[in-house]
Amino acid sequence: MKETKKIIPDVMIPYKGSKIEKGRDGAEYILRNDAMYTGYEHSQAEHSEFFLSLKNNCVILGRICPSCEKIDVPPAKLRCPPCSPPVDPTKHLQQIGFREMVVVALSDRGFLEATPPVVCFAPANFKSEVPYANGYVRLYTKEGTATNGAMKIRIRTTTGLMRPGIAKWKDEVKIVFRDEREGSICDIFAVPASELAEEQLQKSPLFESDIEWDRDMDLNIRVDDSFTQSGDFLRKEWMIFASRIERSKRAQKDLANWSSRILVATLGGDFGLLIVDGALVVDGCDLFDPDIILRVDDPKTLLRYVHDGYALTNLFLEGSLHLNVLNETIFKMDRLPRSLKRDGV
Amino acid sequence: MRKVGIVGAGMVECRGRHIEKSYPELAQLAVMECAKDAQVDVVREADSGVIGIYNDILQSQAIPESTLQGHIGLANKSLTRVSSGGATGAYAMAVAHDRVASGRSDICLVLGVEKALDCYDFEAESATPAVVQAIGYSWDPWFERPLGEHASSSYAQVIIAYMDRHPGDLDPMVRARVVELLCGHAKNNPYAQRRGETVTAEEVLNSRYIVHPVHQLETCVYTEAACALIFASEKMTREIARRRNREPMWIRGVAEANEPYFVGDDIDYYKAINRIHSDYLVTKKALKMARLSIDDIQVIELHDAYIPQMLITLAEMGVVPVGRANDLVNEGIIMPGGKLLVNPSGGLMFGGHFVGGSNMMSTWSVMRELRGRDLQFGLVHGTGAINSNYGVAFVIERGES
Numbered sequence: 200m201k202e203t204k205k206i207i208p209d210v211m212i213p214y215k216g217s218k219i220e221k222g223r224d225g226a227e228y229i230l231r232n233d234a235m236y237t238g239y240e241h242s243q244a245e246h247s248e249f250f251l252s253l254k255n256n257c258v259i260l261g262r263i264c265p266s267c268e269k270i271d272v273p274p275a276k277l278r279c280p281p282c283s284p285p286v287d288p289t290k291h292l293q294q295i296g297f298r299e300m301v302v303v304a305l306s307d308r309g310f311l312e313a314t315p316p317v318v319c320f321a322p323a324n325f326k327s328e329v330p331y332a333n334g335y336v337r338l339y340t341k342e343g344t345a346t347n348g349a350m351k352i353r354i355r356t357t358t359g360l361m362r363p364g365i366a367k368w369k370d371e372v373k374i375v376f377r378d379e380r381e382g383s384i385c386d387i388f389a390v391p392a393s394e395l396a397e398e399q400l401q402k403s404p405l406f407e408s409d410i411e412w413d414r415d416m417d418l419n420i421r422v423d424d425s426f427t428q429s430g431d432f433l434r435k436e437w438m439i440f441a442s443r444i445e446r447s448k449r450a451q452k453d454l455a456n457w458s459s460r461i462l463v464a465t466l467g468g469d470f471g472l473l474i475v476d477g478a479l480v481v482d483g484c485d486l487f488d489p490d491i492i493l494r495v496d497d498p499k500t501l502l503r504y505v506h507d508g509y510a511l512t513n514l515f516l517e518g519s520l521h522l523n524v525l526n527e528t529i530f531k532m533d534r535l536p537r538s539l540k541r542d543g544v
Numbered sequence: 545m546r547k548v549g550i551v552g553a554g555m556v557e558c559r560g561r562h563i564e565k566s567y568p569e570l571a572q573l574a575v576m577e578c579a580k581d582a583q584v585d586v587v588r589e590a591d592s593g594v595i596g597i598y599n600d601i602l603q604s605q606a607i608p609e610s611t612l613q614g615h616i617g618l619a620n621k622s623l624t625r626v627s628s629g630g631a632t633g634a635y636a637m638a639v640a641h642d643r644v645a646s647g648r649s650d651i652c653l654v655l656g657v658e659k660a661l662d663c664y665d666f667e668a669e670s671a672t673p674a675v676v677q678a679i680g681y682s683w684d685p686w687f688e689r690p691l692g693e694h695a696s697s698s699y700a701q702v703i704i705a706y707m708d709r710h711p712g713d714l715d716p717m718v719r720a721r722v723v724e725l726l727c728g729h730a731k732n733n734p735y736a737q738r739r740g741e742t743v744t745a746e747e748v749l750n751s752r753y754i755v756h757p758v759h760q761l762e763t764c765v766y767t768e769a770a771c772a773l774i775f776a777s778e779k780m781t782r783e784i785a786r787r788r789n790r791e792p793m794w795i796r797g798v799a800e801a802n803e804p805y806f807v808g809d810d811i812d813y814y815k816a817i818n819r820i821h822s823d824y825l826v827t828k829k830a831l832k833m834a835r836l837s838i839d840d841i842q843v844i845e846l847h848d849a850y851i852p853q854m855l856i857t858l859a860e861m862g863v864v865p866v867g868r869a870n871d872l873v874n875e876g877i878i879m880p881g882g883k884l885l886v887n888p889s890g891g892l893m894f895g896g897h898f899v900g901g902s903n904m905m906s907t908w909s910v911m912r913e914l915r916g917r918d919l920q921f922g923l924v925h926g927t928g929a930i931n932s933n934y935g936v937a938f939v940i941e942r943g944e945s
Contacts, residue, residue: 210667222564230563232666235604246686269813273687275806281813312807313705313817317756318697322677323665325692333691335701335807335817348808349817351688363756368708385690456669510752527668533752533760540747 207236211323243382248302249274254382257404259307259338259374261346262300271348272305272338273384305346307374307403308392309338312349314368317361319512319525330361330516330525336372336389353388357395359413360525362516366391376404420494423466430467433498433505434481437463437472440505440535441479449538451477459528462489467498474528479535491528494521508536545645549781550793550940551774552582553908558737558769558896561661561671567603567770571595571657572615574770574901579617582774583788584651586617590774592649593623596636596656598899601678603659616655616772629682630695630849630928632656633771633903634800634936637924640775641798641938650777656901657770675766683930684805695849696763698931700755703852705818707757710867718873719762719851720745723893725879726848730890733909737767737896762851767896771904793911796836796921797939799829805930815931820853822935823860823927834939836921838862841939843913844884845906846925848891853932857925858886888913899928907938914942 213232222228243250252258262274266282282298315334318325325331335349354372356365366372372389380386390410392400399405422430444450454477461472471482471489493511495501500519503509510533514520522529554577556570565573579586593616600606609625616623624643628635633656640654663674676694683689707714727743730736743761751761775795776784785792801822808814811821831837838861846861848854855869863884864871872878878886889895889909892902903926910922919942926936 208667211665213664213666220563224564226564228563233604235601241685243686250686269808269810271806271808273806275684275687312809313701314708316697316700316704316758317753318692318694319752319756320676320696320754320760321673321692322680322694323668323673324677324680326668326673328692331692333688333693333697337809345809347810348806348814351691351693351807353691368705383690384687507750508747509750512752513750516753516756527670530752536750537747541741 206238245277246275247382250382250386253376253386254380257376259305259387261303261305261338261348263303264298264300266298269348270303270340270346271300272346272350273348274300274302276300304341306339306341307405308400309336309372309374309389310345311335311366311368311370311372312337315354315366317363317516319516320530326527332361332366334366334389336374338374353385355388355390357390357410357412357414360522362518373400373405375410376406378406378408420464420466420496422468426465426467426498428467429498430465433465433467433501434470436502436505437470438481441481443539443544444479444535447539447542447544449542450535450544453531453534453538454479457528457531459491460489461491461493461528463501464492464494465498465501466496474531491526492523495519504536508540546647547778547781548641548644548795549776549778549785550795550907550911551776551781551784551788552578552584553904553911554578554581554772555735555905555908556770557735558767558898558905560737560765560767562659562768567608567657567659568611568615570659570768570770571612571655574657574772575616575653575655578653578772578774582784584774584784586653590618590621590651590653592621592643593618593653593655594626594636594640594643595623596626596632596900596904598627598629598632598658599678599682601681602663602675604662616653618653628928629930629934630847630899631903631926631934631936632899632928633901634847634924634926634938635934636900637773637775637903637907637938638798638800638936641795644775644777650780652775654773654775654904655770656772656898656904658898658900659768660766660898661768672766688930693930696755696758699850699853700758702817702820702932703850703856704757706856709818713867713869714852714855715870716749717745718870719855720748721873722851722855722878723748723762726887726891726893729888730894733889733895735769735896735905736890736894737765738890738894741894758850758852762893764849764892764897767898767902769896769898769901769905771898771901771908773904773907791915791943793914794941795938796941797830797832797834798937799826799833800934800936801825801829802929802935803931803933805933807931815933817931820856820860820927820932820935822933823857823925826935826937827861827923827925830923830937830939834941836939840921841923842885842919843888843910843917843922844886844925845889845891845910845922846887847903847906847927848887848893849897849927849932851893853927854891857927861925885913885917902926903936907940910940911942914940
């Protein structure tokens with residue numbers, strides 16, 4: 200039986216119910232669970248040609264204006280507003296502006312119009328995809344000229360999780376097609392050309408399964424005796440950090456109703472962190488089945504977080520911290536240093 | 545076109561959440577405050593209204609303005625709702641200006657209100673992802689929304705594209721010092737959401753990236769609040785000024801411009817992703833209408849959705865050349881004692897960003913500063929929508945004109 204995926208995941212659907220919270224005036228107020236939702240059979244209308252071409256033919260279509268020769272991609276409009284069609288002497292009233300554009304098949308190569316930002320904190324429906332980057336790509340025509348319009352598209356890396364510096368302004372990219380396509384902009388994504396072999400660059404269409412992914416995602420680490428002392432120091436500093444949370448209402452609120460099992464892996468040894476019931480507990484023993492792995496070579500790297508409040512997210516983006524996943528747990532932990540400071544702890 | 549004055553302003557305290565108040569209640573409180581400030585009987589004297597409400601999803605109601613008609617004293621009168629992205633408040637003001645300038649209205653109530661934090665992500669046990677998602681529904685559903693685009697990613701795209709072309713500008717420490725500056729300004733704003741907070745430059749730099757290269761502590765906050773203003777014809781402005789025994793405020797210039805949604809290489813045809821061209825256009829047009837230059841402006845309340853965007857906007861306005869935004873801080877231009885007072889309310893960053901009315905709060909602040917500091921000319925700015933494409937600017941003058 201074919202697996203089906205729901206548009207609205209079950210976990211996002213609230214149960215009927217309500218709770219009571221006190222306002223600043225001390226009175227009680229009701230917060231009633233609710234949702235606004237509407238199902239759609241959303242017509243892709245005039246864009247169907249573009250999306251069907253992605254789905255069935257693995258060809259990216261643009262539109263060119265026969266007058267000004269500007270090439271739009273995505274081909275979001277059918278007519279070019281400033282340009283007029285040729286005069287038709289048989290008609291009393293001439294069309295002014297809005298010349299019909301012509302469909303043109305484009306290459307699967309292009310370049311970035313700007314460095315793409317890396318999204319760490321996403322809308323609710325995209326939380327599971329962070330860190331991700333969408334960038335504006337100008338594609339080439341079959342003749343090698345660049346389109347005028349730039350298409351927003353997901354940028355992926357073969358090396359693991361997306362980080363700043365992987366894709367930059369002017370970088371050449373290759374469009375890759377997903378193996379399973381549904382006729383949407385998500386059927387394609389771009390990969391920096393520098394990460395692909397020449398035969399992959401030459402292959403059209405190039406499919407997701409043609410690429411080896413997550414090449415640098417090895418989170419295993421061995422203990423190096425020269426780091427043991429700093430590893431022990433780091434664990435003790437985390438214990439002090441955890442004890443500060445016990446004295447901070449803001450920090451406890453940051454972790455409220457949340458649980459997580461975190462393995463901290465360093466060359467100075469491993470230890471576990473448990474988030475449970477608004478508290479952080481440092482576990483000196485091996486942690487089984489962690490949902491997050493924080494891996495650093497030098498244990499001192501993580502002192503920047505526990506001492507200086509430097510965000511874990513930033514350590515990850517800068518490449519000094521390796522994660523198996525960037526998720527809400529990390530974001531909640533990144534709130535803790537400021538909460539501790541605001542509570543004077 | 546008739547002259548238009550601003551005769552009153554009323555604010556409700558900005559908060560991260562008003563669980564005690566619905567948006568109709570917030571709206572009514574703001575109108576009450578405004579009526580008191582102007583000494584205008586809204587029910588009997590106002591002949592129309594314009595309301596800025598950004599996003600139906602945030603209010604949990606489609607056509608939310610319909611609920612307000614009776615609450616705000618405009619029963620059986622014209623009330624136009626405006627929704628123009630982040631610039632909703634400023635656009636609502638522009639519509640009200642035109643209504644009075646055209647002669648169709650003598651006293652027009654302008655109101656902006658927004659709830660936000662009733663949205664809730666039941667998976668993350670947090671409101672913010674749901675608020676971000678509600679805003680994310682602003683993207684086109686064919687090409688960009690399916691990719692997870694949202695406000696922070698689109699502003700960050702403009703910021704990083706600017707940084708591509710101007711390496712070294714928008715220095716992180718410069719940006720962090722601007723946060724410190726606005727944090728200090730907010731202490732003088734009795735309605736500011738974050739007026740009790742202290743944020744240091746070091747904390748800004750340590751705070752996590754929400755979208756690289758933008759730190760959490762250089763982004764505006766989500767806010768629930770309301771602000772009301774009253775726009776009036778020249779005759780009514782002078783009459784109300786006498787009634788109130790204070791100098792009138794005049795709208796000397798107003799301009800709006802929206803850039804195209806899709807990005808490309810021709811600024812007349814596409815959005816230029818490294819620019820906020822709309823800010824350049826509206827500032828130029830509004831100043832031309834007022835027959836002034838940017839050097840005549842003494843106070844600016846600008847729409848600081850993100851600190852790096854605020855610096856780009858000041859460059860687009862002509863305060864410094866594009867590519868030299870660091871000078872705003874390093875040369876002391878916007879720092880204490882500098883030649884230009886910017887966001888004395890704390891801006892949207894510390895004052896609060898209740899989208900439908902934030903630019904009205906900015907107007908309230910400019911009028912307060914013009915009076916309080918004995919200044920003559922101020923500028924109010926709004927931006928918003930995808931890639932900061934929408935722009936609005938007002939030039940305001942204190943006193944006779």
